Amino acid sequence: MIKIQYLRPFHIKHTGDKLRLTFSNEQLTIAKDEQEFHFIAIEGKEMSIDLKTMQIENLSEVFVFQCGNRFIRLSLYQMAIISDLDKHLKPILDMLPQTEVIETSTDEAVAIVAELEKQQLMDAIDVALDNRREALFVELSNKLQEVSL
Numbered sequence: 001m002i003k004i005q006y007l008r009p010f011h012i013k014h015t016g017d018k019l020r021l022t023f024s025n026e027q028l029t030i031a032k033d034e035q036e037f038h039f040i041a042i043e044g045k046e047m048s049i050d051l052k053t054m055q056i057e058n059l060s061e062v063f064v065f066q067c068g069n070r071f072i073r074l075s076l077y078q079m080a081i082i083s084d085l086d087k088h089l090k091p092i093l094d095m096l097p098q099t100e101v102i103e104t105s106t107d108e109a110v111a112i113v114a115e116l117e118k119q120q121l122m123d124a125i126d127v128a129l130d131n132r133r134e135a136l137f138v139e140l141s142n143k144l145q146e147v148s149l
Contacts, residue, residue, distance in 0.1 A: 002079070005029045005036065007088040009047075014096060021047040021092070023063075030065055030072075030083065037065035037072055047076060054093070056080060118147055 006029035009021040023046070028039035044061035059077035066072075079085050121144045128137040 002074070002083040003031045004079075004083050004085060004088050005031050007085075009092070012092065017051045018057075019049040019051055019093070019096070021049070023047070028063070028065075030074075032072065035067050035070075037067040037070075040064050040066050043073070044076075049089070049093075051093075051096070114147070118144065121147065 006027075008027045010024040010027055011020075011022040013020040013022070023039055023041065025040050026038045030037050030039075042064045044058075044063050046058070046061065048057040049055070050057050056076050059075060059080070061076045062073050063076065063079065064071060064073050121140055125137060125140045125144065128134075128140055
């Protein structure tokens with residue numbers, strides 16, 4: 001089994017529901033048969049993760065590791081299966097801001113907007129009263145009565 005000893009992305013890019021981790025030389029170290037192999041950016045150097053499914057998207061991407069004059073080529077698919085890659089990705093994923101999707105129906109949204117409009121009119125009426133603008137006060141009061149119906 002291959003064990004990941006060190007995983008530190010060079011660059012992390014979070015756009016929408018995608019996360020891209022870019023690695024440069026020696027920022028990913030694995031251990032195999034008691035030897036340390038360091039990542040070298042010969043072939044693949046990027047890992048793309050879909051944050052909705054929490055799955056690696058580019059599983060065919062090949063990463064190359066070197067120990068002296070020995071090289072190991074591993075696809076991300078192989079790394080995910082035969083190593084503890086998920087354990088090392090979890091802290092990176094945990095530090096991302098969590099966005100919570102709040103589902104509201106159209107009726108609820110219309111009611112919220114109507115309530116906000118009423119509140120805005122009431123605030124405008126307060127300002128008209130503070131500034132002693134009677135005509136504006138009457139106009140805004142009429143609009144508030146129309147909205148309340």
